[in-house]
Amino acid sequence: MEKLVLxxxxxxxxxxxAALSEAVADHGGNWMESQLNVLAGSVAGIVVVEVPRLQxxxxxxxxxELRERVGLTVTTELAPEVGEDEGEVRSVHVVGQDRPGIMSEISSALASWGVTITNLVTFSEETPMADGTVFTAALLITIPPEVDENDVQAVIEGLSGDLMVEFDELDDLADLDDEDGPEDLSSLMREMLNGLGFHDGVDNEFGGGEEDEWDGEDAGAVEGSAAAVEGRASEGEGGGDPARP
Incomplete structure (x- = not known):
């Protein structure tokens, strides 16, 4: 069998x-794992399959042919050999005033410490309390054993005085092993976002139930974060800037 990443x-x-899964089945393949989402009217994602080498x-x-038949573009490559992950897995919530380049700054700060982002969901929402747009990111990251998570948190907070950063250990992650598929991580991401008040569309994006409507409690959670962001920005508070390794 040939293991492919699509x-x-x-x-x-x-x-x-349905068209993609039929193509896999018609050639004796096995649909192993996948993560697919709809954003801005487009379906995008990654699928891992096994197909007989002769096929x-x-x-x-x-x-x-799927591109001409249903408008689906699929590229393939052989799945690389993946070693066992080392380091501590953490969930991270980042909330701050939205601006161009904010995700680039956060991801570059994490990369500078050798931190790997394994799952990422972001939202931008206009809120009256913050007098503008609030950016929210929910991440799952792996921190190398030699790196202190407090240093990682400090370098993200140091990017801007209005950024609020929260690290969680998530006891559920300790139960995940190499055989658990992305559905487990997706479930954790959904719980993280629900905790931030983002119920609208979260379950739908991550394979849960139907899309929910926001209620007053949801709006209050986001506006509470927005108020804190506005306060941080006005006070000019910022995190430390520890020396990178």
């Missing part, structure tokens, strides 16, 4: 995933 992109419409060429041709 990257998928297409305009949202009924039957896209590999025909399978790739079938994927090319």
């Amino acid at each position: 990257t998928v992109l297409g305009h949202e419409r009924p039957g896209l995933i 590999g060429a025909d399978f790739r041709e079938a994927l090319v």
